[in-house]
Amino acid sequence: MKTYKIFILDHRSYCINSLGDSLAQMGHRIAYQTSWDYNELEAAIGYFKPEILITVGYNRRLFSVFIDRVSGLCQKYGLFHLYWATEDLINHMDWSLPYIQQAKPDLVWTIHPDCIEKYKNMGIHSDYLNFAFNPRIFPDKSRSDSEIYDISFIGAPHFFKRTYRFDSLEQLLFPLVKKGHKVNVWGEGWFKEQESISKEFGIKIPNDWLKGHIPYKKTSDVYKSSKIVLGVQNAIDQVTQRTFEILGSGAFMIASRTNALLELFEDKSDLVMTSSAEETVELVQYYLKRPELRYEIGSNAREKVLEKYTYLNHISKIWPQAELLIEKKLRNK
Numbered sequence: 001m002k003t004y005k006i007f008i009l010d011h012r013s014y015c016i017n018s019l020g021d022s023l024a025q026m027g028h029r030i031a032y033q034t035s036w037d038y039n040e041l042e043a044a045i046g047y048f049k050p051e052i053l054i055t056v057g058y059n060r061r062l063f064s065v066f067i068d069r070v071s072g073l074c075q076k077y078g079l080f081h082l083y084w085a086t087e088d089l090i091n092h093m094d095w096s097l098p099y100i101q102q103a104k105p106d107l108v109w110t111i112h113p114d115c116i117e118k119y120k121n122m123g124i125h126s127d128y129l130n131f132a133f134n135p136r137i138f139p140d141k142s143r144s145d146s147e148i149y150d151i152s153f154i155g156a157p158h159f160f161k162r163t164y165r166f167d168s169l170e171q172l173l174f175p176l177v178k179k180g181h182k183v184n185v186w187g188e189g190w191f192k193e194q195e196s197i198s199k200e201f202g203i204k205i206p207n208d209w210l211k212g213h214i215p216y217k218k219t220s221d222v223y224k225s226s227k228i229v230l231g232v233q234n235a236i237d238q239v240t241q242r243t244f245e246i247l248g249s250g251a252f253m254i255a256s257r258t259n260a261l262l263e264l265f266e267d268k269s270d271l272v273m274t275s276s277a278e279e280t281v282e283l284v285q286y287y288l289k290r291p292e293l294r295y296e297i298g299s300n301a302r303e304k305v306l307e308k309y310t311y312l313n314h315i316s317k318i319w320p321q322a323e324l325l326i327e328k329k330l331r332n333k
Contacts, residue, residue, distance in 0.1 A: 001026070002323060007050035007079075008032040009041075009066070013216035014241065015056045017137050019084060022311035025136070026319070036061045038069065045077055051330060053079040055103065057086035058095045070103040078333040080326045081105040084129060088112040090163055090235060100124065107325055109318070112238060125325055127318045131241035132311040133248035137217060141224040141250035141298060149184045150288060151176065152226035154219055154242060156187045158234070159196060168232045168256040170201065175277035177203050181284060183230065186214040186222065223251040227288055231255030231271065239264060244309050247271060247301035252294035254283055264309070270301040 008020050011034040024030045031048045035041065053074055055062060066073075074081045083105035085096040089112040100108060100119070108119045109129035119126035153173055158165055176183050183205075190210045198204050214222065219242075223229055229251045231243050236258040243261070246253045247270065255261055257273035267273045272287065274280045287294055 001319070002327075003027040003029070004052050004326065005029045005031070005048060005050040006052040006054060007045060007048060008054045008056075009062065009070070010054070010056045010059055012056075012059065015084075017216060018132075018134050018241070018311055019054070019056065019315075021136060022134055022315055025312055026315065036065055038065075042073075045073075045079075050077075051080060052082060052326065054082050054084065055099075055105070056084045058091065058099075063095075063099065067099060067102050074106075078330070080107070080329050082107045082109065082322070084108075085110040085112075085115065086131075088115045089238070090161070092118070106329060107322055125321075127321060129314055129318060131239065131244055132309050132314050133244040133305050134311050135248065135306060138220045138223070138245055138249045140302060141295075143295060145224045147225060147227045147291075149222070149226040151181060151183045151228045151230065151284065152186070152222050153183055153230040153232065154186045154214060154222060155232055156189045157193045157197070158189075159193055159200075163234055164236055164256075164258075165232060165234045166200075168234075171256050171274055171277055172230045172232055172254065172280055174201050174203055175280050176284060177205055177209075178277075179281055181281070182206075183209060184211055184222075184226075185209055186211045186219075188213050219245065220249055223249040226251060227291070227294060228284060229253045231261075233258050233261070236260065244305055247298075248305035248309070250298040250302035252287065252298045253301070254280065254287070265301070265304065269297065270304055271297065 006023060006028050008030060011032060016032060020030050033044050083100065085108055087095045088110045092115055108124055108126045110116060110126060111130050113128050116126045116128060173183060185205065194204060223246050229246050231246060231253045233256045234240055237260050239260045253271045255271055255273055257275045261273060265271055272283055274283055
C-alpha cells in the first residue's frame with residue numbers, strides 16, 4: 001500500500017484522534033493546524049506539500065469561512081479532496097449536500113449507507129465509513145479502576161432539530177432525573193437549555209449534576225470511572241460514535257433499543273438495551289447492585305468492538321478503492 005501526506009482541514013479532537021490517528025497507523029503522514037487564517041493555511045500546505053485534503057462533517061468555521069474556497073484550493077495545489085460526511089443521514093439535506101455541491105470533493109465517505117447512491121447519482125464517488133473505535137485513545141477498563149460515578153452521560157443536548165435523540169433522552173436520562181438517580185452529565189449547552197428542557201420535558205436537571213465541557217481524550221476517564229454509562233442514540237438506523245467508544249472502553253452501557261444497535265450488538269451480553277423510561281429505572285436499580293455482571297458485559301463489548309468495529313479495520317477495507325481514485329487524479333495533475 002502506498003502512503004500519502006494528508007492535510008486535515010479540521011482541528012476538532014474527535015476527528016484528529018479517530019480518523020486522523022487511524023490513517024497515521026496505516027503509515028500516512030498527517031498534518032493539521034488550528035488556525036483558520038487563509039494565508040496561514042496556504043503557507044502550511046506549501047510547506048507540507050500534501051497530496052490529500054480531508055474535511056469532515058459540519059464545522060462552523062469550515063462552512064462560514066472556507067466552503068466557497070476549498071474547491072479552488074484543491075485545484076491550485078492539485079489536492080485530492082476527501083470529505084467524511086458525518087452528518088448523514090439526519091442533516092444530509094441541510095449540511096452534507098450543500099457542502100458537497102459547493103466544495104466538490106473527489107470522494108465522499110458517508111456514515112449512512114443509504115447516502116452512497118445519492119452521491120453516486122450526483123457523479124461523486126462514495127463509500128461507507130461508519131463511526132468506529134480507536135483503541136489507542138481508549139484504554140481497557142480494568143477491575144481495579146475505581147468507579148466513582150454511579151451513572152454518567154456525555155453528550156450535548158442537540159435540541160436544534162427534532163430527531164430520535166429526543167425519544168432516547170426521554171427513555172434514558174430524564175426518567176432518572178425524575179426519580180432522583182444522580183446522573184453526572186458532561187457536555188456543552190445543558191445550562192443554556194435548562195428552560196427549554198423544563199418546558200419540553202417537565203423536569204430540571206440539578207445544576208450540580210452538570211459538569212460542562214470535557215476534552216475528548218478525557219471521556220475515556222469517565223467511561224472507566226462509571227458504573228453505568230447512558231448510550232443516547234440520534235437515530236434508530238444509526239449508531240453514535242460515542243457508542244463504539246463507550247463499549248470499546250469496556251464500560252457498561254445502557255442504551256435505547258434500536259434496530260442499528262440490535263444488528264451490531266447482543267442485548268444483555270455486550271450492553272443492556274431499554275425501550276421505556278420505566279424499564280430504564282428498573283435496569284439501573286438492578287445493575288447498580290451487580291458489579292461482576294457489569295464488568296463481564298463491558299468486557300464482552302470491548303472484545304467485540306476490537307474484533308469488528310475499529311477505524312483501522314474499516315478504513316483498510318475501503319482504502320484500495322480510494323487509492324485508485326487518488327492515483328488517477330495525481331497522474332492527471
